[in-house]
Amino acid sequence: xxxxxxxxxxxxxxxAAIKNxxxxxxxxxxxxxxxxxxxxxxxxxxxxRLETSEMLIVRSVEHEGRLRKYYHITDRGLSRIDxxxxxxxxxxxxxxxxxxxxxxx
Numbered sequence: 001x002x003x004x005x006x007x008x009x010x011x012x013x014x015x016a017a018i019k020n021x022x023x024x025x026x027x028x029x030x031x032x033x034x035x036x037x038x039x040x041x042x043x044x045x046x047x048x049r050l051e052t053s054e055m056l057i058v059r060s061v062e063h064e065g066r067l068r069k070y071y072h073i074t075d076r077g078l079s080r081i082d083x084x085x086x087x088x089x090x091x092x093x094x095x096x097x098x099x100x101x102x103x104x105x
Contacts, residue, residue, distance in 0.1 A: 012084040022070045
C-alpha cells in the first residue's frame with residue numbers, strides 16, 4: 001500500500017478510536033487490534049502528529065502512581081474523519097473503475 005495513503009488511513013483510524021471517548025495509548029492499540037496491527041512506536045508517532053496538527057489534545061492523569069496520557073479528539077479531528085469518509089467514496093469509485101474489467105463489465 002502506498003505509504004501516504006496508509007499514513008492517512010492510520011491517522012483517521014486513531015481519531016476514530018477516540019471519537020466517542022477519551023483514551024490512552026494501550027487502550028487505543030487494543031481497540032484497533034481487530035482492524036489494524038499497530039506497534040507502540042507507530043501509535044505514539046501518530047498521536048504526536050495528530051496533536052501537532054491540533055486534531056487531538058492530551059491531558060495527563062495519575063493512574064496507579066504513574067501519569068497516563070489521555071487523548072481527546074478536537075473539532076478539527078472530527079472534521080478530518082468526515083473528510084476521510086468523503087475522500088473514501090472517491091477512492092472506492094476509482095477502485096471500481098480500475099477493477100471493472102476484473103468483474104466482467
